[in-house]
Amino acid sequence: MIKLFSSRLLLALPNLLGVVILIFILTRMLPGDPAAYFAGPAATQKSIEEVRKQLGLDRSLPEQFLTYVQGLFSGDLGRSLTSGQSVLDDLVSRVPASLELTLLALALASGLGILLGVGASLRPGGGLDRLCSVVSILGQAVPTFFLGLLLVFVFYYKLGWAPAPLGRLDILYSTPDGPTGFWIVDTLVAGDLDTLSGVLRQLTLPVVTLAMFGIGPVARMTRASMIEVLNSDFIRTARAAGLPPSKVLWTYAFRSIAVPVLNTVGMVLSFLLGANVLVEKVFGWPGIGAYAIESVLASDFAPIQGFVLLMAFLYVAINLAIDLIALSLDPRVKFDG
């Protein structure tokens, strides 16, 4: 297990190296003179030269790359021109907000997608099966931000069921002060159920918005693999042996489709992390996506670069975790791909 874990980790390394190289290339694509850019708008010729030295831009590209990687290892992602803070600190303080949102949406999408897919597979062509195709077609076609705004309009403005889309918690509550930054966990640890309900209320609409886009792919994959498995011999044998249908379905059949379904969940994750940026803007969510948007509007490149890098790292890391779950569910899985 540990051996497999480390070999899987090693396989992720080339991807991470590629990510770092690509980001390095991105920073060199900046229009104009990066030194003048990072020196800020009020810089003189002399201070620009200083920044150039400081950034090592007077040296050769491979040398620059090495310094860049060294900087990354010591956690140096540069400084934000707008907030004046180190980009790493900014990102670290915001990442729990984004992760809480994305991971909940991923869990909801996987749960609903699996239920819908299994339901559809039991009666192909039936009502659930049609719902399954409608959900997956709409999930591909509706723009994330548009769905978010529609939900806000209906559930906040018209019906008044949802709270205003203004961040993680209504100002009536005091901000949870816990160690994780995941406010659901923090309020639970503190036993503050009142604040927890406030946190959950704020989370509902953005999580549903984001999850809508993950349900389709998960449901389709579940449906397709389930139909195949349900027609296989060992299921026929299990049924013939008189096992209760729910046991046949969830214990026997479901375990053998867990791996392809989990792989689809990993793919959906990539999509949700990207769409997260738009959802954060719609719901005033103070996460890394909103941070990236602020920086885009201020033409502040160091934070954007940090954001893209962090996104890629999160994606690789969470995918690794999903692979390991797949491994623990199915001992036949070998990581050689």
Add this chain to the structure above:
Amino acid sequence: MAEAALGLIRKIGNLPLGAAFSVVMFAVLVILAAIGPYVVPYDPLATVPASAMQPPSLTHWFGTDQLGRDIFSRTITATRIDLVTALSAVLISLVTGTTIGAVAGWSGRWLDAVSTRVFDTIMAFPLFALAVGIAAALGNSISSVIIATAIVNMPFFARQVRTEVNRRRSAGYVEAARLARIPAPKIVAFHIMPNLVPPLMVQSSLNMGWAILNAAGLSFIGLGIQPPDPEWGIMVADGAAYMFSGEWWVFLFPGLMLMLAVLTFTLLGDALRDWLDPRRAS
């Protein structure tokens, strides 16, 4: 002529619902992109403060925005810029992705290894986040949005072409062409590639949908096309602020149009796939 038109209508009517819808909507979108700006009732940029924020009515079908601009005219006019942006991106990724994929799949060895690595790396990013990074690095303009969208779409074409070319490299008809001393580029271009046209058509249509979403998403967060030019993503972003005072029509109509356009290309891709490969049709 009339008979041919009737025949066409009957043919479309016999298609499955999704396919029929996508064919008709595709034609509508192309026509709107071509002549929309000339037939809309109002100038999409003309501000009329006196008639600001009017709800939909017979004079303004989709209502007016905070500057009194006619939303119907703006939504229709935006069709061209949204479709042209997405189409440019898809064409760039189709041409470059196909070329790289074909060269990699034919030659194998290190070229193949390098390009596979590069595309794997691109796919290791959440694609929209990468597009934000690329568009921001290139500078805030339409061409940056097009290039960013093209780069994140490229791996889909390159991977598909690479696999297919590689698979056919030792096929009988390719061996025959090689024995006939036909140069390799010619074999790839004229003997192998024609086989790939159908799957690439399907891929292009699906990618058009993604590209429209991607470009509209980028302009929604402020990258690319700038106001006051009418574009669906910006119009939705603009309208979002007025939703809280009950003026729903400002964000709703451009958003619906955007959704219809993406739906059209997604369904068209599905329909093309079913038509070109009936075995996969369910």
